[in-house]
Amino acid sequence: MFSGKLSAAFAAAAIMCVATFAEATELKLASFVPPQHPMDRGAITPMVNAFNAGTNGTSTIKIYPSGELGAGPVQQYKRAVTGIADIVFGIPEYTPEQFPRTTLMNLPGLFETPEAGTKALWDSYDLFAPDFAQVKMLAFWTNSPAILITRNKPVRSIADLAGLKIRVPDPAAAKMAEAWGAVPVSIPTTEAYNAMSTGVVDAVWIGPSGIGSYKLHEVGKYLTTNLPSPLATFYLAMNKDSWAALTPEEQATLDKASGRDLSMAAADAFEKAGDEGFDLARKAGIEFITLDEESATELRDKSNPILEELANEASSKGGFDAKAILSTVSSH
Secondary structure, eight states: OHHHHHHHHHHHHHHHHHHHHHHOEEEEEEOSSOTTSHHIIIIIHHHHHHHHHHTTTSEEEEEEOTTTTSSSSTTHHHHHHHTSSSEEEEOGGGSTTTOTTGGGGGSTTSOSSHHHHHHHHHHTHHHHGGGGTTEEEEEEEEOOOOEEEESSOOOOSGGGGTTOEEEESSHHHHHHHHHTTOEEEEOOGGGHHHHHHTTSOSEEEEOTHHHHHTTGGGTOSEEEEOSOOOOOEEEEEEEHHHHHHSOHHHHHHHHHHSHHHHHHHHHHHHHHHHHHHHHHHHHTTOEEEEOOHHHHHHHHHHHHHHHHHHHHHHHHHHTSOHHHHHHHHHTO
């Protein structure tokens, strides 16, 4: 009889244990960058570690890096919306039609540092929220303004840009490059190294953190700063059903691990990665060129009609006041 009671107790304990394991949830985080990327170190992994430590194993997040859940950045938002991934790391500039408000932040000359850009995003978040209505936003930040790294030809004035084939980060930058007399080439950052080493492009317009991430110090000879340059925005977003499936305690843990504080930490990581990129360029013997103010002013003068056109186009297509958004974020 005692043996029967003991067996029943063990059976009940086993059922409880199985139920506990059955309730544990592993959330899939899709990242298209490798584990050594600054954004993995600066945003993705810190959020994951904080969440996993705070839930005591009831739910965990597993990172799938380097496109393991789907190659490249273009489909990242769709992967979050459809549930292919529970959480994604994405870049709005690759699908600007999906993010008409957010990509206004890419217009050149708005901010000089990632911290300033990220602060403006959060201070004005309600203006950008409609772009992300299909997901739960976890983090939202910017990088540093882009620099121009060239293969063979130094850029010291606007005349040096004439006919230069430049890898551009987004459609707005493409129009800017054309206004400056250059030839824009739209390719992902992952292809920048090969494109410059083979002469497909003469230059790459990219945030300074990309120097190290994509080894551009190995193929560039000159680096020009003080252009009116764009910056890029980044996000971590979650499938709404996956969010709703978390317990209130787990949601609170994820909110604490993400949000504004994580975004500012990610911006700081970009700043540091940019400094590291500049150091790599110097050690590689790349010549640094600071565009003089007269040339920079001339570029801005050529850019202003393009910025006006892009703002009007965004307002017309999106049904919102793009100039009001730009005015608000610029005031922060």
